[in-house]
Amino acid sequence: MGTTSSYPFCMAVSVFALLSLLMASASVQPAAANSLAGWHSRAIPHPQASHFVPSSENFAFGVIRSTQVNPSGFLVAFFLPDFVVDAAGRTLQLAAGEWDRISTLAHDAVKRPQPGGFQNQWRIAQDRTSWPILQLHVKHGEESVVSVYGFDGKTDLLDPPAAGRTTLPPSLMEAFSLLLEALQPSGKDQKNAELVKNLVKILDAN
Numbered sequence: 261m262g263t264t265s266s267y268p269f270c271m272a273v274s275v276f277a278l279l280s281l282l283m284a285s286a287s288v289q290p291a292a293a294n295s296l297a298g299w300h301s302r303a304i305p306h307p308q309a310s311h312f313v314p315s316s317e318n319f320a321f322g323v324i325r326s327t328q329v330n331p332s333g334f335l336v337a338f339f340l341p342d343f344v345v346d347a348a349g350r351t352l353q354l355a356a357g358e359w360d361r362i363s364t365l366a367h368d369a370v371k372r373p374q375p376g377g378f379q380n381q382w383r384i385a386q387d388r389t390s391w392p393i394l395q396l397h398v399k400h401g402e403e404s405v406v407s408v409y410g411f412d413g414k415t416d417l418l419d420p421p422a423a424g425r426t427t428l429p430p431s432l433m434e435a436f437s438l439l440l441e442a443l444q445p446s447g448k449d450q451k452n453a454e455l456v457k458n459l460v461k462i463l464d465a466n
Contacts, residue, residue, distance in 0.1 A: 296362060300441035302355045303344065309351035312343050314459060321366040321398040322463045323439050328390055334456045335394070336442035337463060338363065345459060346442040349452025362438060369435040370398045370406050375422030382428055384410035385419035394436055397463045404466060406432070413437045 306312065314337070322337030325347075337345045342359050344352045354362070374380035379395055391410040398404050408428065413436070416428040 296358060296365075296438050298441070299354055299358050299362065299438065300346065300352075300444055302358070303346075303352040306343055306351045306353040308343075312339070312351050314339055314343075314345070314455070314462060316462055316465055318343075319399060319462050319466055320363060321396065322459070323436075323442075324395040324397070324460065324463055325443070326393040326395060332460045332464070333392075334460050334463075336439055337459050338366075344442075345455065346444075347456075349455045349459075351455075365431065365435045365438065366396060366398050368431050369396055370404060372429055372431060373423045374406055379405045379407040381407045381409055382422055382432065383419055384408065384412070384415055384428065385417040386410040386412075386415065394440075395463075396435065396439070397466050399466055408432060408436055411436050411440075413440065 318340045320338045320340055323335040325333040325335040327333055334349075335347050338359065339345070342353060344354060344359070346352060370380075375382055379393075381393065384391075391412075393407050393409045394411050395405060395407040398406075411428075413433070416433055418426055418428060
């Protein structure tokens with residue numbers, strides 16, 4: 261009798277444990293699968309780098325990091341079909357599928373409602389001045405540039421509010437956070453200054 265009476269209880273516990281496991285998997289797996297964080301560290305030297313010729317024709321999107329010292333500081337640029345040049349001027353190839361996914365984020369960033377004005381600039385509320393301005397240039401219709409002043413990847417409060425918002429849109433937070441990875445130190449690699457100079461010209465023209 262004791263075994264029979266405890267059977268429903270054991271079944272209930274088993275079902276509860278199974279549901280908890282499924283819910284945990286559903287909440288963790290998509291986030292891990294969809295994460296693009298670390299794309300720069302996963303990238304490898306592009307096997308066709310010696311044949312890469314950047315131009316306005318094959319330019320897709322990129323970022324200029326403008327400071328008072330260097331108003332046209334280069335951050336990263338993406339070129340068709342799958343070339344990426346980071347802040348050090350290294351020509352890279354991303355892990356499978358990541359080029360397209362980052363491209364989607366960049367295009368979404370310029371398609372959403374913008375604050376207007378020069379380079380569609382959003383301004384983050386910061387305690388100090390002289391923050392860099394990140395300018396995302398995308399080959400996409402009329403609204404091809406969106407920029408953010410004071411971006412640190414953490415603070416999203418706008419000052420002043422813009423486009424009916426008091427915080428930076430999540431899509432911009434995600435896009436700029438990822439693209440800033442291209443600024444990571446490049447070890448002993450020497451910066452390809454001539455290539456970077458040419459890339460800035462291409463970004464400014466788009």
